[in-house]
């Protein structure tokens with residue numbers, strides 16, 4: 001394996017959409033933070049009542065998933081050895097490219113501030129030539145075209161049951177595998193996402209969180225590659 005492309009797919013990471021920017025719960029949150037409602041991240045634990053009228057609301061408003069995911073992915077031996085690229089794809093078809101050297105704030109509020117700045121400026125830090133994080137309009141299909149992976153694997157509780165180390169060997173044997181993990185709490189991947197994958201794999205017979213899944217699969221792959 002030359003490089004793993006690790007993607008948090010369809011993640012519930014977005015700023016408050018205009019449709020609910022006048023809802024009192026959103027307005028008071030934004031005022032407390034000294035920002036406009038559309039500049040703050042949508043968060044289901046803060047904006048539940050406002051979000052109930054949004055389409056697919058159960059898949060949205062979970063910045064904490066991206067936070068845990070990035071902390072685990074960027075600290076992994078695979079990333080330390082520069083054997084992977086980490087990318088976040090959002091439900092609104094934006095893509096965040098993450099430089100492997102990025103140090104994600106461990107504090108959640110600082111993470112939220114960083115991602116809000118990214119949505120506002122398009123890159124972080126905004127005025128440096130080499131950005132640690134940059135965001136672009138891109139669908140999952142565009143992302144696959146951009147990286148041109150040798151094979152696309154999607155992890156899902158509804159996939160083909162496979163033992164971790166067997167799956168890790170399969171990934172390790174690929175030149176440039178892409179691995180998709182869902183970045184939403186409830187619901188299913190879209191038909192479009194499912195149609196873009198070569199294999200759908202389940203690693204356990206119950207639903208796991210995105211962050212447990214990434215920890216499990218990166219550990220398996222590190223063992224297969226003899227990094228652990």
Ligand SMILES: C[S@@+](CC[C@H](N)C(=O)[O-])C[C@H]1O[C@@H](n2cnc3c(N)ncnc32)[C@H](O)[C@@H]1O
Nearest residue numbers: 155156157181182188202203204206207208210
């Ligand atoms: C909380 S789940 C999302 C819930 C959703 N019901 C689903 O369709 O997967 C978050 C992500 O973790 C991964 N995941 C969860 N359980 C898994 C399992 N048993 N095997 C493989 N991946 C799993 C999937 O990528 C999933 O999208």
